[in-house]
Amino acid sequence: MTNATISAGLIKGADRRADNVHWQHMAVDKEARSLAKGQKPCCLWFTGLSGSGKSTIANVLESKLHLASHHTYLLDGDNVRHGLNRDLGFSDEDRTENIRRVAEAAKLMVDAGLIVMVSFISPFKADRRLARSLFEDGEFIEIHVDTPLDVCEDRDIKGLYKKARAGEIKQFTGIDSPYEVPENAEIVLAGAETPPEELADEVLNILRREQII
């Protein structure tokens, strides 16, 4: 696509008379960024238990999207808890505010034209509903990484389940705090047996089918 094509299509409120010598500014909006990047910006919201494989799958997916020249970003605990949300603790109120800000940051990035992956346990339906409500229809794609608790606990990569069982961590999702299973997730991934590689391909195929990429 040439710049001329972009600008002809997207100049807003421009005076198109040939004798208009003023350069007209185009509105650089979501549509313009989407066209320039050749993708439909959206938020892929990965939810699931600790150890379900959310971040692993999201990382593999991001690699594949990047190799296919797509523009992505992955928001997870690592880059958010130490920055944007560093002032938040783990009370119910703070957990909700944590999710809200992540969703708002994701919304800004979708507005910037990116395919944004969010990888957060996000155990409560109300919080996921709030996140979804920020986006336009079709922009929010909930992906439930559905790995049974016993499998996650067996993996226990970070040793957190052991600590939760010992009472060293309180309100741990799946142990002494509920995980509310999504009822209407756009995508459900069977995280127990299928390798992350194949699960990422499943998502990739759906994104192609839905003409997001």
Add this chain to the structure above:
Amino acid sequence: MTNATISAGLIKGADRRADNVHWQHMAVDKEARSLAKGQKPCCLWFTGLSGSGKSTIANVLESKLHLASHHTYLLDGDNVRHGLNRDLGFSDEDRTENIRRVAEAAKLMVDAGLIVMVSFISPFKADRRLARSLFEDGEFIEIHVDTPLDVCEDRDIKGLYKKARAGEIKQFTGIDSPYEVPENAEIVLAGAETPPEELADEVLNILRREQII
């Protein structure tokens, strides 16, 4: 640039033996995104009085960068106060938190490979210093839109100075709240006489000279 070039350069911890048949994931990091987008991601922080021309210049600049196929985003009061920062008021504490979150959001977007423009009055040195501290060397470019108060007040596009003079708005920057002039801004733009178009070109030339674009 081909995908092969990117992946060969950036595969991290990959086993490069020819008999290694496993597909290795590349780390999609800031460097990878920067290469793919053909730009050095950075934060252009526009500071100046209300009515100085910050947002107008940033908008023109964004149009020009977009036409040149660059990947940008503009964070300003409009898309932040109603979303990410909707819980914040105008107390000193909230104003500082407002700037902090905007800077953190900008940092995430720079990490995503974008050239991010931030347009906020940001009158206090301490807040701008905090914002700068989040970025790596050379990533934070402070742009002081230096338009004298009387010019801004004459323009009074939003009618805010009139209200501030009438005492209807308290703690208005320039009237009953100070604007601390930047002493070490990377770029100073003379906003009184020069049209926004030319000021945007000034910034564009500097970005080229600094090999950001």
